[in-house]
Amino acid sequence: MAYWLFKSEPSTYSWDQLVAEGQSGWDGVRNHQASNNMRAMRIGDRGFFYHSNEGLAVVGVVEVAAEYHPDPTDATGKWGMVTVRPVMAAKTPVTLKQIKADPALQTMALVRQSRLSVSPVTEAEWVHICHLAGVEP
DNA sequence: GCCAACGTTGGC
DNA sequence: GCCAACGTTGGC
Numbered sequence: 168m169a170y171w172l173f174k175s176e177p178s179t180y181s182w183d184q185l186v187a188e189g190q191s192g193w194d195g196v197r198n199h200q201a202s203n204n205m206r207a208m209r210i211g212d213r214g215f216f217y218h219s220n221e222g223l224a225v226v227g228v229v230e231v232a233a234e235y236h237p238d239p240t241d242a243t244g245k246w247g248m249v250t251v252r253p254v255m256a257a258k259t260p261v262t263l264k265q266i267k268a269d270p271a272l273q274t275m276a277l278v279r280q281s282r283l284s285v286s287p288v289t290e291a292e293w294v295h296i297c298h299l300a301g302v303e304p
Numbered sequence: 305g306c307c308a309a310c311g312t313t314g315g316c
Numbered sequence: 317g318c319c320a321a322c323g324t325t326g327g328c
Contacts, residue, residue, distance in 0.1 A: 176314085198323075219314060263315080282313050282322060 170288040171204065171214035172277055173229065173251065182216050182226045182256065190232050190252035193285070194240045201285035205249045206235045214251065215288065215296065217277070224260035228302060229253055258301030271295050 173193060175181070185191050196202055208231045216227040233250035241247075266272045272295065276286035288296075297304040 174314090223315075280321090281315065284313085 170293040174219045174284045176220045204285045223263040261299045
């Protein structure tokens with residue numbers, strides 16, 4: 168199983184909306200690196216849901232419910248998306264500030280490539296952040 | 305194929 | 317609201 172991190176601006180699409188809807192296509196990604204990360208996802212992979220711009224924290228855990236398939240919002244047919252569903256909310260959101268201050272998390276793509284909206288997370292990073300968030304890895 | 309101009313993302 | 321990082325576009 169692999170681990171990932173999905174960024175979303177809460178004003179555009181929030182954790183609460185995902186919980187309310189039960190699942191969602193991760194549409195709108197128009198960046199090759201982010202798109203390639205989604206291509207590599209398999210059903211059952213887990214990801215952190217991160218609020219960017221406002222909140223600036225990991226707020227929940229999601230699971231990949233459908234692998235890479237066409238993004239209906241893309242008229243060109245070139246881009247795809249995965250479908251995710253919420254697994255559990257973070258008991259304690261893990262802020263970007265915490266992550267940046269944590270020596271064990273400096274190598275995270277979130278820290279090193281701040282503009283990448285879908286990024287990989289290592290197992291060590293996953294376990295570490297789950298502990299900070301108060302959820303079972 | 306290079307690079308300047310421009311647009312977007314996202315932290316501060 | 318500003319600006320750094322970075323991707324894309326278009327002229328040459």
